[in-house]
Amino acid sequence: MSKKTFYITTPIYYPSGKLHIGHSYTTVAADAMARYKRLQGYDVMFLTGTDEHGQKIQRVAAENNITPKQYVDNIVEGIKKLWDLMKITNDKFIRTTDDYHVAAVQKIFKALYDKGDIYKSEYEGWYCTPCESFWTETQLVDGNCPDCGRKVEKTREESYFFRLSKYQDRLIRHLEENPDFIQPASRRNEMINNFLKPGLEDLCVSRTSFNWGVPVSFDEKHVVYVWIDALSNYITALGYGSDNDENFNKFWPADVHLVGKEIVRFHTIIWPAMLMALELPLPKQVFGHGWLVLEGGKMSKSKGNVVDPVILVDKYGVDAIRYFLLREVPFGADGVFSNEALISRINSDLANDLGNLVSRTVAMINKYFNGSLPKERQSGDFDEDLKSVLGNLKSRTEELMDKLQFSTALAEIWKAVSRTNKYIDETMPWALAKDESNRARLAEVLYNLAESIRIVSVLIQPFMPETPLKIWEQLAISEEERTWESAGTWGVYSNKSPVKAGEVLFPRIDIAKELESLANMIPSGDSKQQEKAKESKAEEKVEGVQLIGIEDFGKVELRVVKVLSCEKVEKSDKLLKLIVKCGEEQRQVVSGIAQYYKPEELVGKKLILVANLKPAKLRGIESQGMILAAEESERLVLVTVDGDIADGAKVR
Numbered sequence: 001m002s003k004k005t006f007y008i009t010t011p012i013y014y015p016s017g018k019l020h021i022g023h024s025y026t027t028v029a030a031d032a033m034a035r036y037k038r039l040q041g042y043d044v045m046f047l048t049g050t051d052e053h054g055q056k057i058q059r060v061a062a063e064n065n066i067t068p069k070q071y072v073d074n075i076v077e078g079i080k081k082l083w084d085l086m087k088i089t090n091d092k093f094i095r096t097t098d099d100y101h102v103a104a105v106q107k108i109f110k111a112l113y114d115k116g117d118i119y120k121s122e123y124e125g126w127y128c129t130p131c132e133s134f135w136t137e138t139q140l141v142d143g144n145c146p147d148c149g150r151k152v153e154k155t156r157e158e159s160y161f162f163r164l165s166k167y168q169d170r171l172i173r174h175l176e177e178n179p180d181f182i183q184p185a186s187r188r189n190e191m192i193n194n195f196l197k198p199g200l201e202d203l204c205v206s207r208t209s210f211n212w213g214v215p216v217s218f219d220e221k222h223v224v225y226v227w228i229d230a231l232s233n234y235i236t237a238l239g240y241g242s243d244n245d246e247n248f249n250k251f252w253p254a255d256v257h258l259v260g261k262e263i264v265r266f267h268t269i270i271w272p273a274m275l276m277a278l279e280l281p282l283p284k285q286v287f288g289h290g291w292l293v294l295e296g297g298k299m300s301k302s303k304g305n306v307v308d309p310v311i312l313v314d315k316y317g318v319d320a321i322r323y324f325l326l327r328e329v330p331f332g333a334d335g336v337f338s339n340e341a342l343i344s345r346i347n348s349d350l351a352n353d354l355g356n357l358v359s360r361t362v363a364m365i366n367k368y369f370n371g372s373l374p375k376e377r378q379s380g381d382f383d384e385d386l387k388s389v390l391g392n393l394k395s396r397t398e399e400l401m402d403k404l405q406f407s408t409a410l411a412e413i414w415k416a417v418s419r420t421n422k423y424i425d426e427t428m429p430w431a432l433a434k435d436e437s438n439r440a441r442l443a444e445v446l447y448n449l450a451e452s453i454r455i456v457s458v459l460i461q462p463f464m465p466e467t468p469l470k471i472w473e474q475l476a477i478s479e480e481e482r483t484w485e486s487a488g489t490w491g492v493y494s495n496k497s498p499v500k501a502g503e504v505l506f507p508r509i510d511i512a513k514e515l516e517s518l519a520n521m522i523p524s525g526d527s528k529q530q531e532k533a534k535e536s537k538a539e540e541k542v543e544g545v546q547l548i549g550i551e552d553f554g555k556v557e558l559r560v561v562k563v564l565s566c567e568k569v570e571k572s573d574k575l576l577k578l579i580v581k582c583g584e585e586q587r588q589v590v591s592g593i594a595q596y597y598k599p600e601e602l603v604g605k606k607l608i609l610v611a612n613l614k615p616a617k618l619r620g621i622e623s624q625g626m627i628l629a630a631e632e633s634e635r636l637v638l639v640t641v642d643g644d645i646a647d648g649a650k651v652r
């Protein structure tokens with residue numbers, strides 16, 4: 001029986017300069033999805049590439065005294081290297097300058113012309129060169145390009161037009177009848193209400209004012225203007241319009257086109273209309289994800305505030321960067337990139353939660369059993385809960401991955417990591433090891449830890465190409481114990497060969513030092529002045545006391561937290577930075593208690609956290625909540641709990 005197929009695409013990127021972390025975001029997401037489907041046994045086609053034509057490229061090349069092809073060749077080489085660095089597993093890389101693409105676009109253009117869906121007329125309107133977009137008078141915003149806000153130029157020339165208006169009703173019907181066609185749903189409503197219902201105008205699809213493009217085969221003074229050329233890549237890459245359309249027959253229609261939110265319109269209106277005109281099936285889904293922005297606004301080369309993924313991968317490794325991109329922001333929403341957020345995630349999720357879990361488990365199996373667990377094992381308290389969380393993890397992860405919810409899928413996996421860490425606290429293997437009569441129980445506890453790690457290591461494969469291998473080596477997890485299917489079954493780990501300690505998976509990073517070194521290399525989007533203003537605001541004191549009602553008090557969420565680690569904030573004699581555990585979650589809190597407590601005194605203490613305070617930055621370090629303390633002239637003592645209660649418990 002032939003395998004089920006899965007076809008996923010990224011947009012094809014403009015090679016007008018080096019790609020930044022925002023571009024990597026789309027490609028990493030597509031790669032995670034492609035890896036996931038391959039692991040599930042699908043025959044996957046994952047396409048990415050470059051969109052190389054247009055006036056802008058022609059201009060830049062001329063400025064550099066080289067041909068447009070020389071110019072793009074050079075940049076495309078860099079893009080391919082970046083994808084290698086990010087461990088992108090695309091099955092095909094299309095360049096719109098590839099001969100087969102050019103020939104197929106010419107055929108498509110001609111077929112649409114022959115059908116009457118492309119006709120010649122005259123274009124008069126406004127053109128935005130950086131965006132390569134034509135706009136009508138009414139579409140302009142304050143006389144400027146509605147997409148980028150830059151100046152537009154008036155143009156008038158003979159052009160070919162695509163009869164987009166003819167497809168308006170069919171498009172509305174398609175969107176209404178296929179609620180999943182555009183994801184997330186908010187983008188679907190935007191398309192229907194803002195573009196389709198007000199009425200579609202025919203689209204200008206050729207240009208005579210520049211010649212860096214696919215020539216119209218039957219009227220050579222025209223070149224095909226951007227969208228027919230660019231969008232066709234999704235089918236020409238499969239051989240559509242060539243002698244060999246085997247891949248087209250196998251993979252089309254695409255399962256999902258991943259695109260940034262600003263090009264959803266082209267992919268859900270122009271592209272389906274083109275396909276309708278060609279009498280081809282429509283893609284099953286277009287997913288419009290949000291932008292990764294810096295605190296100062298969208299990354300753009302012209303603003304000079306782009307974040308270079310190469311620097312980040314060199315410093316922290318590809319797995320940490322891929323993890324951060326997919327974990328930090330719910331896929332679909334906009335998200336802020338900051339160096340602090342990146343390092344906090346690496347420290348808390350990767351170094352503390354996963355890295356420590358693996359190294360502690362391997363170390364304990366070595367210490368107590370010389371690397372090999374005995375067959376005699378004895379189950380006990382807490383085992384069932386651990387097994388049920390880990391046992392269901394595969395199906396919960398799959399459910400979320402199928403909806404491209406990368407961030408929640410990772411959150412779900414990390415909940416299981418936290419559950420496993422909690423199991424260590426609950427079962428206290430070091431205490432069991434003190435008494436020979438507990439050997440069987442100790443063996444079971446360590447087996448359960450290794451088995452939980454095995455399941456996690458299999459499920460993180462779509463996101464992290466390197467870490468699973470390192471874990472498998474350390475725990476001696478064999479090939480059969482690594483299959484995707486095996487993550488759905490508890491008890492697969494065989495420990496046939498002894499475990500062996502290896503390198504630390506994610507070394508902890510000294511935030512303060514690292515931020516300083518990064519600030520010299522990567523703009524954080526935040527000027528020093530803004531930073532200062534925020535700090536002083538965070539430290540602002542409210543004067544006077546006011547009576548409040550119980551409902552006001554109810555707005556404050558107080559929780560018991562346990563201090564996991566604590567360190568002094570560099571260059572501050574007042575601040576300590578604490579990592580605290582609050583149930584399943586970990587928080588980083590900066591507190592002005594350094595004159596009263598030494599960091600090592602606090603580790604293990606249970607304190608009270610104001611858990612729903614807006615995050616604030618102190619000395620550039622994000623504080624996710626506030627620790628309560630009582631103050632008396634020169635003295636300060638931390639508020640703590642009277643009795644044994646789990647962290648995460650609510651304080652009322």
Ligand code: MSP
Nearest residue numbers: 011012013014022023051230231259260291292299
């Ligand atoms: N060439 C067109 C796409 C044609 S597809 C038939 C194009 N290229 S682009 O290089 O400008 O952008 C490619 C993709 O990168 C878009 O989906 C865009 O949304 C995405 N991103 C560019 N900057 C981004 C961020 N800062 N954050 C997230 N995605 C970003 O558009």
